[in-house]
Amino acid sequence: MMTNIQDIFRYILFISCLWVALPTAAQKKVKQKPVQLLKAAPIFGDNMVLQRGKKIPIWGKGVPGQPVSIQIGNRSWKSRADKQSGIWYIELDSLPVGSNYSLMITQPQQDALLFKNVAVGEVWLCSGQSNMEWPVRLSNNADAEAAAADFPLIRHVKVMRxxxxxxxxxxxxxxxxxxxxxxxxxxxxxxxxxxxxLYDSLKVPIGLINSSWGGTQVESWTSRTSLATLPDIASELARVPAVGNALADSVIQRNPNRYPSILYNAMIYPLKRYALRGVIWYQGETNAVRAVQYARTFPLLIKDWRKQWGEELPFLFVQLANWKAAGGNSQNGGSEWAELREAQQAALQLPQTAMVVTIDIGDSEDIHPRNKQDVGKRLALQALHLVYKRNIASAHPVFAEKVMEDETLILYFKNTYGKLAVKNDRYGYVRGFELAGKDGIFYPAQARIVGNDRIIVSCAQVGRPEYVRYAWADDPADANVYNAIGLPLAPFRTDNLPEKTADKRFKVE
Structure with a gap:
């Protein structure tokens, strides 16, 4: 009997404990941590650089309809996430130049986002194809350059392909x-x-957003809306596959030139709110086969990006270096690369643009010259003058006008900063010039520098020269005229003879 009573007591105690435990478990379930929905756009992170002197947009996603706050030191800004999408956007006031900022983003019932070691300085978008993507480790003096790299205020981020x-x-x-x-x-x-x-001169943090992809064409980096304004490309847009085509999506990851706009869509458009100082661009090799069209598509890209950012961003670009390519020149069926360089130079008609000439620092045997130090230095010179208003000599010498005198041409040049000079010839001969008469047949010419800004050109085979060209070849390695600050003369021609690429147009592959 006693045993039965004890068993009954134990059973009642067990049931009582069970009933007490059930609400506790339910209560624990209610108190589970909410799903973390608060996120910033992926471009924001520790060590980032924000643009000085401008409003600073910050954006992301969070709990729909809930307030979002950003705090830096004792300053704060507030907004509210969209009720449907949860997308939020906050525009910070201009911040003082500095480093080691902490930026905190908060939303009720969400873990705060904290970005550390944030700097405020100058931010540049760096884009193009392989010569922009090309890393320091494959450049001249790579080991020494890496060993000397102690610049905590120069920050770099790579946008993935x-x-x-x-x-x-x-x-x-x-x-x-x-x-x-x-x-x-x-x-x-x-x-x-x-x-x-730039840092050596400005002494402020420098941020680099590297959004580049080797072997890519300008059309892939330009929005569909802008390309549709060019009739010869608009007709091709209808051939782009419909959205959601899984096969097409897998193909474009392997071939970024398959369709227009596909790199703009994924690698530029998501950045369009990020506050920038400007853009540096190194691209064109892939477009050389349709260089004449590039004279329209390249300026279109510049205007397109400026429209997306809502301001006239300074746009600095690199003219193609010398490379043997197909061996094209005036005597060998024409030069695609010379025509592409001319198309690049035409973009200088747009305001707030600058170009650096690199025909003297390329590699005849390699489309990827290792001397990237001089490319960067020349871009920085242009930026310091154009963007940062430094009173420095920065421009390459360029052709200004020609005057006919007997059987010679007298050529005048701008941006000499003193006297034109010859390099890389032990006898001081001026090389790279050629002349043609009305027949359009070009011959190598003799040339000599006169005064500070003139070159006299003549040729025994051309009795009365009509046209002059300089460095008009895929690989004009012998061109050797420089201004007084050591920058090479930009390639040019004075004729409007038919171009090799005149009938080449963009086609969807």
Whole structure:
């Protein structure tokens, strides 16, 4: 009997404990941590650089309809996430130049986002194809350059390669990294050397957003809306596959030139709110086969990007270096690369643009010259003068006008900064010029520098010269005229004879 009573007591105690435990478990379930919805756009992170002297947009996603706050030191800004999408956007006031800022983003019932070691300085978007993507580790004196890389205020972030048939709100991006011996080897070499020269002069943080992809065409980097304004390209847009075509999506990741706009959609459009100082651009090799059309598509890209950012961003670009390519020149069926260089130079008609000439620092045997130091330095010179208003000599000498005198041409040049000079010839001969008569047949010409800004050109085979060309070849390695600050004369021609690429047009592959 006693045993039965004890068993009954134990059973009642067990049931009582069970009933007490059930509300506790339910209560624990209610108190579970909410799903973390608060996120910033992927471009924001530790070590990032924000643009000085401008409003600073910050954006992301969070709990729909809930307030969002950003705090830096004792300053704060507030907004509210969209009730449907949860997207939020906050525009910070201009911040003083500095480093080691902490930026905190908060939303009720969400873990705060904290970005550390944030700097405020100058931010440049660095884009193009392989010569912009080319890393420091494959450039001249790579080991020494890496060992000397102690620039905690130069920061670099790489946008990952991605193509898309539709406009993307987000992007794949690496981490912002300060320049150290360990990180610099994989920085864009052109961008890093550009930033290093800027930092030497400005002494402020420099941020580099590297959004580049080797072997890519200008049409892939331009929005569909802008391309549709060019009739010869608009007709091709109908051949772009419909959104959601899985096969097409897999193809474009392997071939970023398959369709227009696909790199703009995935690698530029998601950045369009990020506050920038300007753009540096190194691209054109892939477009050389349709160079004449590039004279329209390249300025279109510049205007397109400026429209997306809502301001006239300074746009600095690199003219193609010398490379043997197909061996094209005036005597060999024409030069696609010379025509592309001419198309690039035509973009200087747009305001707030500058070009650097590199026909003297290329590699005849390699489309990827290792001397990226001089490319970066020349870009920085242009930036310091055009953007930062430094009173310095920065421009390349360019052709101004010609005057006929007997059987010779007298050529005048701008941006000499003193006397024109000859390099790389032990006898001081001026090389790279050619003349043609009305028949349009060009012959190598003799040339000599007279005074500070004139070159006299003549040719025994051309009794009365009509046209002159300089460095008009894929690989004008013998061209050797420089201004007084050591910058090479830009290639040019005075004729309007038919171009080799005149009938070449963009086609959807």
């Amino acid at each position: 991605r193509a898309s048939l539709v406009l993307e709100d987000s992007l794949a991006v690496g981490k912002w990294e300060a320049a150290t011996p360990q990180t610099v080897p994989h920085f864009s070499a052109v961008a890093y050397f550009f930033a290093r020269h």
